[in-house]
Amino acid sequence: MKRLIFCLAVLVLALAARPAPLFAQAGGPLRLEITEGVIEPMPIAVAPFLSGTANAGELAARISAVVVADLAGSGLFRAIPAEAQIAQVTSFDAPVRFADWKAINAQALVTGTVERTGADRVAVSFRLFDVFAGAPLGDGMRFEASEASWRRLAHKVADTVYQRLTGEPGYFDSRIAFVSETGPKNARRKRLALMDQDGANLRYLTGDMSIVLAPRFSPDGRQILYTSYESGLPRAYLLDLETLGQRPIDNQAGVATFAPRFSPDGLQVVYSLERGGNTDIHITSLVTGQTQRLTETPAIETAPDFSPDGRQIVFESDRSGTQQIYVMPAAGGPAQRISAGQGRYGTPVWSPRGDRIAFTKQQAGRFHIGVMRTDGTGERLLTASFLDEGPSWAPNGRLLIFTRVSQGEAGAPSLYTVDVTGRNLRAIATPDFASDPTWSPLLP
Amino acid sequence: MPIRRSILTVAMLGLLAACGQNAPYGNTPPPGFGGGVPTDAVDVSVFGAGVTDTVLFPVDTWELTDAATATLTAQAAWFTRNPQATAVIEGHADERGTREYNIGLSARRANSVVEFLVLNGVAPSRLTTIPYGKDRPLEICSDEACYARNRRAVTVVAGSVDLGS
Structure with missing residues (x-):
């Protein structure tokens, strides 16, 4: 003592x-x-x-x-x-x-x-x-x-x-894609939206007839991966920001696909595929369409994200009994659990600098955005609220944007940023409710 | 009865067409949907008196409770009496989880229902699932009373149904 x-x-x-x-x-x-x-x-x-x-x-x-x-x-x-x-x-x-x-x-x-x-x-x-x-x-x-x-x-x-x-790159000439939400809590209408990082130049990318979620930018910022229920089942799509044309990334019938993210070279997509109640991580080539399964456990395995060098994939799995964060080789193979603290860990995202992983943590009824080193050490919680989730890194790795949901019958999501040191928590104004933000690369 | 059934079938086809690519969820018509459509045809009463379309799950689980098993046993019997009926099993989670994990969790719940119905004689080809995660809550408060009702799987019947049997 x-x-x-x-x-x-x-x-x-x-x-x-x-x-x-x-x-x-x-x-x-x-x-x-x-x-x-x-x-x-x-x-x-x-x-x-x-x-x-x-x-x-x-x-x-x-x-x-x-x-x-x-x-x-x-x-x-x-x-x-x-x-x-x-x-x-x-x-x-x-x-x-x-x-x-x-x-x-x-x-x-x-x-x-x-x-x-x-x-x-x-x-x-x-x-x-x-x-x-x-x-x-x-x-x-x-x-x-x-x-x-x-x-x-x-x-x-x-x-x-x-x-x-x-001495570090900026992040001001960049954009945020997110899900804009309207309507009551039990009948939300959602559509994909795109705006400058300061909230200007808002435009909508989809209609609001289907649930959409979790957009992600391509490394060149010209395409977006997201998940839509427009076919009935959740399905991962690739959307071209110039033409707004889109196509599913996996054409198998009768399966749900979600949580798609690009590889750093933009040529592959890693995502979750659910069949018969079991959710595993898969990878597909946008060039050849060839698809490979990367995890084979009965656990829920989702929220994959590549390391910036493309060699590893961080993801969440409840194979231990609760949601925890794991890292595996990009080609699949043995996964190493990195989250070690109390509570549940999900939605890992690898920092653009490669040295940290941000995540959502649930503990004792509270939700936190946090960061840790890629081996799981040095965990630091940056926020705490009724429901914070889904961090996304600014292109310079200096701050994170995430969803904060308020409590109660009028509870609704909105966007916040926080510095990676936990300072400068700021609400990002949007005209309607907003969730699932993702930060683009710096524009050319 | 054949006449009545075909009328009902036509009504249901109309209903399905009105749904377009957006299937009804939890038997609650989405906004802008409804307006004279005979939703009773697919409402909870479809399984008969005292048999709900919904089973509930404890926090972060997908195993069927005894109450859920009783409900699904009655649902399975109804499917046996209505061999033309098909159904979409909608899985749901409460708001106390991250979005993508909750899709996986709600898929497990829907699948638990499918597995039970199949074990009790319903052909797998008659059943499909949609995992909604936390995106379609039935109740909107942020208390366990609401969460308990949102952690659910709902059997939404489609296809030709004979209400007379």
């Missing part, structure tokens, strides 16, 4: 002694070190973007606002509002008066200009500065796109700023 108290005391000291975020390292470039200790967001100023050509002022304001919303929404940055900025940037190419930005304690400064470069064409140029070093951080950059894609220009700017300040 004494030993335990001593260990706890050491732990408390260690936690207390964790360094505050290091913004400016002596002699090095400005760098936000993302550690578990990041609790103080880096103050950053985004000077309102300038209008580089006629009629670009309103667009410049909109683009600046999206850049600010992206960076602040990450929880890693605190945007100093334009009203508090004592310096005014009046020319994109004029020298920056760093003293004015130091005075409001901005660690980093973003300046930009927006130009109309042709019919429906827009370009944004921006620069990033380390205020206290009084120097640019990287070269200025310019992105051009059709006006309809103006939000993507803003996301590209924010992604670049994020990458230069954290």
Whole structure:
């Protein structure tokens, strides 16, 4: 007992002694070190973007606002509002008066200009500065796109700023696919929906006559795998986002197929197939249609997900008596159980970096989103509620999006994101109820 | 009786056609469905007085309880008397589980019903299953009273039925 108290005391000291975020390292470039200790967001100023050509002022304001919303929404940055900025940037190419930005304690400064470069064409140029070093951080950059894609220009700017300040790729120029839900709890209507990661540009991909669930993006972001009851039985389909054409991935009659996910090369799909009450994991080639069974136990084996290198598949099985997480070779073979704590574990998803697996945990009547190393050690629960489930990784592996369902007769699902350290839990606004979110890769 | 049966059959075919690709679930018409369609023809009374179309399961199990066995014994007898009838067994789970696992669990429940009916003389070709997981709850509260009624398998009869027997 004494030993335990001593260990706890050491732990408390260690936690207390964790360094505050290091913004400016002596002699090095400005760098936000993302550690578990990041609790103080880096103050950053985004000077309102300038209008580089006629009629670009309103667009410049909109683009600046999206850049600010992206960076602040990450929880890693605190945007100093334009009203508090004592310096005014009046020319994109004029020298920056760093003293004015130091005075409001901005660690980093973003300046930009927006130009109309042709019919429906827009370009944004921006620069990033380390205020206290009084120097640019990287070269200025310019992105051009059709006006309809103006939000993507803003996301590209924010992604670049994020990458230069954290050393990690951003995630702002990406999308979320999910299931949009309407109607009462006992007669929900569901349809597949797609939106930008910040909720803009929502559109629906299917009608709402059949139950749909659990979409997943292809590695190139152009296709979606999902499950629909449109044939009566649950069946896994491949949907082309451009044409909205779709086809089942497995044509066997009389079986239910669900939980489909792509291999990292996009050429194979791993999924669950239920026959006679038994659910096993199968794999099929999208090229040849050849199908192989990967698990052969009487257990429920579902929620498969490839490792980023394509060599292993993580999945859940109740072969031990309760839902637990296992890893097996991608070609099938002996599976190793990795979940070791109390409770039940399901919906494993391998992080894009390959080092962690996120999951849903049920214990003592509560549901959690958690992460663990790929060998099951280092488990950490990030959320707790009446019902949290189905995490999906942001393309940079820094945060997770998941479904949170409220309790009771009016209980309904909605989308949340949480940082992988458990900080910055945020509700993602959707017009209707929303479930089963999945994050796209970064857009090209 | 042949006349009545054929009328009923026609009505049921109409019902099935109205269902399109969306089979009725739990004998509760989905929204926008119904409107004068003779749902009584496939309602719970189809199995006769005192025989429900639904069996319930304890938490995270798919074994049949004694009550379920009694219900299914009566259902099996009814199928024997109605050799033309076919049925879809709909499996369901409560909301206290992850979505895909619950599909697997509800498939096990539906299959438990199929296995029992087959052991009691119903040809396997007359029975199909649909695992709904937690997506079609009957009751909407978040208490065990509702969960207990949502952990169910429902025998939804289709095909030619002679109510007179």
